[in-house]
Amino acid sequence: MNESRQQQILAGQSSIAQKVFGYVPIQTSWSSHDIHGAVSAANATGASAYAIRRALGELKDAGLIREPAGGKFQRDAATPKPKKEPVMTQATKSTVVSIKKSEGALDVLAALSGEVVSLSDEFSKRMKALAGRIEEVALSVEAEREIDAEAITKAKRLQEALREFA
Numbered sequence: 801m802n803e804s805r806q807q808q809i810l811a812g813q814s815s816i817a818q819k820v821f822g823y824v825p826i827q828t829s830w831s832s833h834d835i836h837g838a839v840s841a842a843n844a845t846g847a848s849a850y851a852i853r854r855a856l857g858e859l860k861d862a863g864l865i866r867e868p869a870g871g872k873f874q875r876d877a878a879t880p881k882p883k884k885e886p887v888m889t890q891a892t893k894s895t896v897v898s899i900k901k902s903e904g905a906l907d908v909l910a911a912l913s914g915e916v917v918s919l920s921d922e923f924s925k926r927m928k929a930l931a932g933r934i935e936e937v938a939l940s941v942e943a944e945r946e947i948d949a950e951a952i953t954k955a956k957r958l959q960e961a962l963r964e965f966a
Contacts, residue, residue, distance in 0.1 A: 817855040829872035
């Protein structure tokens, strides 16, 4: 992961997670207890050990750190942002343009049409799956409603029976 991407992801984390991230080692893996000790020793935050563990979980879920062994956390060194490629010369640009021109507008339209068709197929499959899940939930809600109705009927019968004895 490059530095800019790492910073973007880190910016979306909680303030405790941002502080804890700086104390997760790169070379070795530490337990949450060790990281909590390092954070406390540096007076970076007064957060509890539970809050540190939660922050480590957030960082792990975001992909900023990893857990190579159970309960041990480590971060990977960020790769420096790559330098921009040198500007292409005019001769190279004209070659690229000529290749794109030879493709033809109809070929591009056909490719776009194919993408739209595949997207609609995928969307259709996902909508059908979602409709199936909704139907399953509706059936389970209906079954629960029937069970509740039977229980209410039994409770009313019991209440009537108790009134007769009273």
